[in-house]
Amino acid sequence: MLDTAPAVRAAEGRPGRRDPGPARPRRHRPWPYLLIAPTLAVIALLMFWPMAQIALMSFQKVGNRQLAGAPAESVGLENYRSILSDELFWQSLRSTVLFAVAAVTLTLVLGTLVGLLLNRLSRRMAALVSAGVMVAWATPPITAAIIFTWLFGTTGGVVNWLLDLLPDALVGGGWTDYNWFATPLRTYTVLTVCVVWQSFPFVAVSVLAGLKSLPAELLEAARVDGAGAWRAFWAITFPMLRPIFLVLLVLSVIWDFKVFTQLFVMSGMANRDAFNLSLYAYSEAFGGMNAKLGLGSAIAAVLTLLLLAVTAVYVRIMVRQGEVS
Amino acid sequence: MNVRRSTAAPRGTARRGEQRGGRRGRRGGRLRAVGLNALGLAVFAVAVFPVAWMVSTAFKPNEEIFSTTPRPLPGSPTLEHFDYVLGGGIAEVSFWTYLRNSALLALTTVLVSGVLAVLAAIAVARFAFRFRTVFLVMLLVVQMVPAEALVLPLFLDLRRLGMIDSLAGLVVVYIGFALPFSIWMLRGFVAAVPRELEEAAAIDGAGPIRTFWTVLLPLIAPGLVATSIFSFITAWNEFIFAFTFLDDQDKYPLPVMMQYFFGNASNEWGPIMASSTLLTLPVIVFFLLVQRRMVSGLTAGAVKG
Numbered sequence: 001m002l003d004t005a006p007a008v009r010a011a012e013g014r015p016g017r018r019d020p021g022p023a024r025p026r027r028h029r030p031w032p033y034l035l036i037a038p039t040l041a042v043i044a045l046l047m048f049w050p051m052a053q054i055a056l057m058s059f060q061k062v063g064n065r066q067l068a069g070a071p072a073e074s075v076g077l078e079n080y081r082s083i084l085s086d087e088l089f090w091q092s093l094r095s096t097v098l099f100a101v102a103a104v105t106l107t108l109v110l111g112t113l114v115g116l117l118l119n120r121l122s123r124r125m126a127a128l129v130s131a132g133v134m135v136a137w138a139t140p141p142i143t144a145a146i147i148f149t150w151l152f153g154t155t156g157g158v159v160n161w162l163l164d165l166l167p168d169a170l171v172g173g174g175w176t177d178y179n180w181f182a183t184p185l186r187t188y189t190v191l192t193v194c195v196v197w198q199s200f201p202f203v204a205v206s207v208l209a210g211l212k213s214l215p216a217e218l219l220e221a222a223r224v225d226g227a228g229a230w231r232a233f234w235a236i237t238f239p240m241l242r243p244i245f246l247v248l249l250v251l252s253v254i255w256d257f258k259v260f261t262q263l264f265v266m267s268g269m270a271n272r273d274a275f276n277l278s279l280y281a282y283s284e285a286f287g288g289m290n291a292k293l294g295l296g297s298a299i300a301a302v303l304t305l306l307l308l309a310v311t312a313v314y315v316r317i318m319v320r321q322g323e324v325s
Numbered sequence: 326m327n328v329r330r331s332t333a334a335p336r337g338t339a340r341r342g343e344q345r346g347g348r349r350g351r352r353g354g355r356l357r358a359v360g361l362n363a364l365g366l367a368v369f370a371v372a373v374f375p376v377a378w379m380v381s382t383a384f385k386p387n388e389e390i391f392s393t394t395p396r397p398l399p400g401s402p403t404l405e406h407f408d409y410v411l412g413g414g415i416a417e418v419s420f421w422t423y424l425r426n427s428a429l430l431a432l433t434t435v436l437v438s439g440v441l442a443v444l445a446a447i448a449v450a451r452f453a454f455r456f457r458t459v460f461l462v463m464l465l466v467v468q469m470v471p472a473e474a475l476v477l478p479l480f481l482d483l484r485r486l487g488m489i490d491s492l493a494g495l496v497v498v499y500i501g502f503a504l505p506f507s508i509w510m511l512r513g514f515v516a517a518v519p520r521e522l523e524e525a526a527a528i529d530g531a532g533p534i535r536t537f538w539t540v541l542l543p544l545i546a547p548g549l550v551a552t553s554i555f556s557f558i559t560a561w562n563e564f565i566f567a568f569t570f571l572d573d574q575d576k577y578p579l580p581v582m583m584q585y586f587f588g589n590a591s592n593e594w595g596p597i598m599a600s601s602t603l604l605t606l607p608v609i610v611f612f613l614l615v616q617r618r619m620v621s622g623l624t625a626g627a628v629k630g
Contacts, residue, residue, distance in 0.1 A: 035448035036460060038441045039504060046479070046501030047467045053478035067484070114368055121365050122358075131613060132369035135376050138612030140562040142580040143601040146587055147375045150382070150594055156391045158378065176393075197375065258471040261564045265584060278473035285477050286569060293477055300474035311469040315462055324461040 111203020
């Protein structure tokens with residue numbers, strides 16, 4: 001792989017230097033700052049200030065009285081103590097992590113296989129399949145969740161009908177009235193299918209883009225030397241595309257960790273057993289008659305910190321690849 | 326063997342491979358091509374099926390929807406569900422109101438974040454300045470901050486400002502979420518415009534503003550279209566903020582309307598699928614137009630290898 005470190009070092013933007021990497025310094029010093037000023041204002045107001053508020057509120061009691069205008073009471077670590085001793089928090093965390101592991105693994109494996117397949121198809125066939133795959137990607141999360149609830153439903157649901165058609169020896173019988181939303185595990189199964197269906201296209205298309213950038217001679221050579229598809233993938237394709245797989249892994253983890261809309265539609269705020277972290281935070285804050293925004297903030301802070309840790313890995317990869325130059 | 330690659334591979338290697346495999350190799354190749362195409366069609370079917378099923382259900386009369394033996398296509402297609410939805414069947418608010426709200430939110434987001442993104446992209450692609458790297462890293466980081474967490478403080482902020490239950494408050498939030506990725510995407514387009522073109526315009530006496538309008542803007546127009554579609558989809562699909570901030574049904578955008586409708590009439594699959602179809606099709610069309618740009622924006626450098 002190319003060493004991009006010099007590019008990154010050059011881009012660190014030392015003010016006094018006359019020959020920085022990408023752009024020539026100009027005499028109009030204030031220009032770039034004026035150009036990014038509106039963006040900075042928007043991001044500060046809508047991202048940084050709210051994040052600071054989450055941190056602050058997680059140490060406060062913010063309920064109905066505070067919403068009505070009373071000043072927030074500081075409660076120290078009480079919110080954190082209360083969530084860490086709440087079995088529901090640990091269960092939500094467990095669900096979040098297990099779901100992310102399952103969904104990310106399936107998404108990456110399926111997406112990579114489809115990417116490899118797209119690379120081998122004729123031009124016209126590849127165009128058709130990628131257009132189809134785009135349809136899954138483009139579907140808004142809210143409709144995807146509703147469609148999958150319908151597909152897995154008990155009245156007129158096509159999945160139960162299909163499972164019933166299959167030989168009983170294979171899948172067992174009695175699927176007609178099988179309720180896919182009766183237990184958290186079943187709900188999460190449907191959720192996983194739904195999320196994987198929506199996210200494998202991005203992986204497939206990215207892997208395809210990576211494959212197109214590989215020199216064809218390498219794989220040809222491996223083939224001539226008698227390497228099978230499996231060996232060629234692990235010996236050549238995967239190491240060459242390692243950066244792209246890393247980015248895909250990190251992005252998938254981030255996206256699947258905070259999945260909200262689909263779970264909200266499929267399971268709602270009443271099924272506390274099926275909470276993940278984001279739904280748990282939301283439900284503590286807005287779910288009951290008594291808003292508990294302080295408690296919700298503590299959960300949101302935990303979720304944000306976990307995601308920022310993963311994001312740090314992503315930023316590191318991007319910087320190494322010279323993307324931030 | 327590799328259908329696409331074998332034609333592109335250097336002549337010598339391809340011929341050597343063929344000699345080794347002989348006749349059997351070529352026949353195996355054709356069989357393999359058939360197998361690959363079958364696999365391709367299977368992937369296509371799996372990817373398209375749920376959406377196709379949604380559209381098909383939307384056109385089915387109720388007997389067919391709840392039949393114990395579902396059929397892939399409507400036997401006697403009907404428009405009754407679309408009539409119901411478009412005729413103000415949902416919460417006694419006209420569907421066009423929801424559509425107008427969604428369109429208003431999406432277009433305002435596109436417009437404002439587009440203008441801001443162009444400015445910032447020029448700064449990042451054309452100038453070396455002190456906190457450039459910090460700014461770029463910040464753009465990456467804020468894209469990953471969970472909206473599900475930010476919804477809590479933003480709800481309080483907007484409430485304090487009296488902007489809760491208003492589309493204006495919502496649009497401000499959407500701009501914040503669409504902006505970082507828009508800049509990230511656009512800066513590539515700005516960087517791709519040869520600097521010499523602008524310098525030539527400057528030598529001919531054009532000021533920076535004039536150079537921008539006559540040289541840079543026309544050249545980054547395709548990128549601006551791609552970015553706009555991305556912002557449009559972000560705002561069009563957004564659910565959690567709209568659901569939390571809005572009270573009045575008159576102000577609901579389509580996704581919140583869908584959730585409301587789904588929660589209150591969970592067995593009216595015909596109308597639910599009809600309104601899902603109306604919500605989904607514009608996004609799919611836009612998406613097919615813009616998808617290549619989105620991938621390269623997200624994984625960008627990774628592909629260069």
